[in-house]
Amino acid sequence: MIRHIVFFTAKSDDHLDAICEGLSLLGTIPHSTHFEVSRNSKVDQISNEVDVVVYAEFADSAALAAYKAHPTYAEATRRVRPLRELRLSADFEAK
Template sequence: MIRHIVFFTAKSPDNIDEICKGLELLGTIPHSTHFEVTRNSKLDQISNEVDVVVYGEFADAAALQAYKAHPTYAEATRRVRPLREIRLSADFEAKEKAGH
């Protein structure tokens, strides 16, 4: 399983709701096994710059690529890009815990 995590900062706090709304479109793409968009709770004592987090799980790299190639992905990008400052992304193979 591939875990896909993306962090966004908003150009303005006034943009956060619209960023979330645009990113929620991604949840309609059928290739993820789990998908969430949420505001950062900003509970960390050291760093709270991130405003919005996208978290998705994909069966494999091919499913993640299909997700990124979907037309809805391009539409969400078109809506969100003008509103966000920074976008940081990480993809990694999930490791199962022993006994699971």
Template sequence: MIRHIVFFSAKRQEDVEAMRAGLTALGTIPHSSLFEVSLNSKVDPLSDEIDVVVYAEFPDEAALAAYKAHPTYAETTATVRPLRELRLSADIVAANDAVQRRD
């Protein structure tokens, strides 16, 4: 499984909601087994420049590549790019030996 995590900051605070709404369209693209778009709660003062987070899970690299090749991905990029200041992305291959904690 691949965890796809993307962090965005808006150029202007008044564009945060438009950016979040635009990124939500990515959830209509097939291929992901989980897809979320969330506003950063900004609880951590060291990371308060991030406004929106996209989190998705894909079964494999082929599914992630198909997601990025989908026309909605290009349309969403064209809509959101002018609104964003920063975009940071990470794709993590989930380890089979990951430990889930339940307290």
């Protein structure tokens, strides 16, 4: 299983709802086995810069590649990119 985690920071707090809505489109793509979009609870004592988190699970790297190639992925990117400052992504195989 591949775990996919992406962190976003918003250019403005006013954009948070629109970012979450745009990222929620990704949950309609059929290739993930689990998908979540959540606002960061910002309770870490050291760092709270991240505003929104995407967490998804995929059966394998082929499913993740199909997810990223889906037209809805491009649409979500088109909507969210102008509203976000930073995007950090990690994909790793779960043990």
